Amino acid sequence: MTGQTRGSARPNQWLRNLNAKIASIPMILTAVVIFLGGTAWTVLYSFTNSKLLPRLSFVGLDQYERLWAAPRWLVSIENLAIYGLLSLIFSLVIGFVLAALMDQKIRFENTFRTIMLYPFALSFIVTGLVWQWLLNPQYGIQSIVRSLGWTSFNFDPLYNSDIVIYGILIAALWQGTGLVMCLMLAGLRGIDEDIWKAARVDGIPMWKTYVLVIIPMMRGVFITTLVIIASGIVKVYDLVVAQTSGGPGIASEVPAKYVYDYMFQAQNLGQGFAASTMMLVTVAIIIVPWAYLEFGGGRKRA
């Protein structure tokens, strides 16, 4: 690239560019030992019956059979599916609509953006605890609406196993939609103004321009956003711990929490490894097609 590697007459291949190689040791170790090695290690040990300590005594697919027979895991997966699907849809729709509103050459854009994005600076723990308080049936939103006269009003998601996951969804959307809005706004700003002029000249209504022209043009931004949201969804852990601790009962358990509890509390490492491997598979299902689309074609260099 920069010329320093061109003098290939040097005697020792390995000594060339030595400083750069030394400087890259942390990166190489992280990539190879932690990311590759660690992942392979976990996958390998998920086929063992490790309990308190990791042991290499293979039991085939036993851990996976046990995993998929465990009610708590099934609830976790179901929750992740509901939560994931809804938070994808809602954050994309809300994020895009907000971005479109912000793109109308409004005044106070900075103020609005600051307000919408500040929850993103807060941790999931803080987010979960605030919403735990707001959704408290005795003092929170439910009691306020009741005190206004609607005495039969019922809204206690955190204490009702059927809808608890929606209570978590509300908090997650509050925290994350600002980020999606920002990404979408960046995408909208990247669209050539001439497109808008042309649409206006042709007399196409604004909403139609958005749906038929702008959104298809923002395909890349949508996919990137989708991947960011999706990989965040699979990792969801702190929010649940703070808001409900998985309760009531096991109604709001999620896979990441299952992994943590089995690895560090139930001292059933094999189960934890099997569950985390399933998480890895889930992420791979999301990432591989995207990576293929994004980099496989080799069409653009961003």
Added chain:
Amino acid sequence: MLNLVANNSTVTEHEAVPDRITSGPRGAKPRRTLSRRNIVVYGTLIVVALYYLLPLYVMIMTSLKGMPEIRVGNIFAPPVEITFEPWVKAWAQACTGLNCDGLSRGFWNSVRITVPSTIISIAVASINGYALANWRFKGADLFFTILIVGAFIPYQVMIYPIVIVLREMGVYGTLTGLIIVHTIFGMPILTLLFRNYFAGLPEELFKAARVDGAGFWTIYFKIMLPMSLPIFVVAMILQVTGIWNDFLFGVVFTRPEYYPMTVQLNNIVNSVQGVKEYNVNMAATLLTGLVPLTIYFISGRLFVRGIAAGAVKG
């Protein structure tokens, strides 16, 4: 609405994105300020803004009330009698189940975790990025690809192997161990950030320095570092908020006496023993959120830039 559009066609798309999101809209103001369209746009935005602000408002109000007032009043009402008692209690006396010296312990732990983790992770990643951008060696791109792909692997897959590695090194459960973990998991995004930034600097500078006989480290410290202060600030914002807000690594990799603020906060609020003191809980929650919020409100546009840099792949 005619002729109002600022002419941006000379700016390329990639330059335009970060620039325009940070500098706001361009061009003249719309003519009519009270059209029906404007009412809809501003009306919606104001309602949405109120929704986003509501939890912060409730947090502040609750933290300034006494418990009797909370029991009878509603959470949206401002306090009749303002009291700072809950704040004092949250900081110095709240119980976590292990001890009763409040959040102050967690705060200082978080400071002791965040400061070195931020510095070390940025130092390591900036040098990595520099090597990748200017001193490519055979195989460098392969490692970099692994690193970036690895960023998508759920942490849960890697935590146990890391526990073993740290235990072998004798630093499991200590602050050193946690700092190493933050450096590892901050590396993909930061390396990407720095690599892209350094690659965007004019190559002539680098070549001229080489001709003058400057080596790897001289160029880094004398030329690259002074030229890249903005990106260092962006990386710092990204890391400080990220590390401060971390919960999982704090729980997994430290002993209770080193628990960061988020973990301690969760233990205080969700502890099952004793009467729930909602005002203390909210004061504690606000205290924990204060550091990232301060950084967010001070840094403003740079924060957005950090997010955009982190989100948009290079």
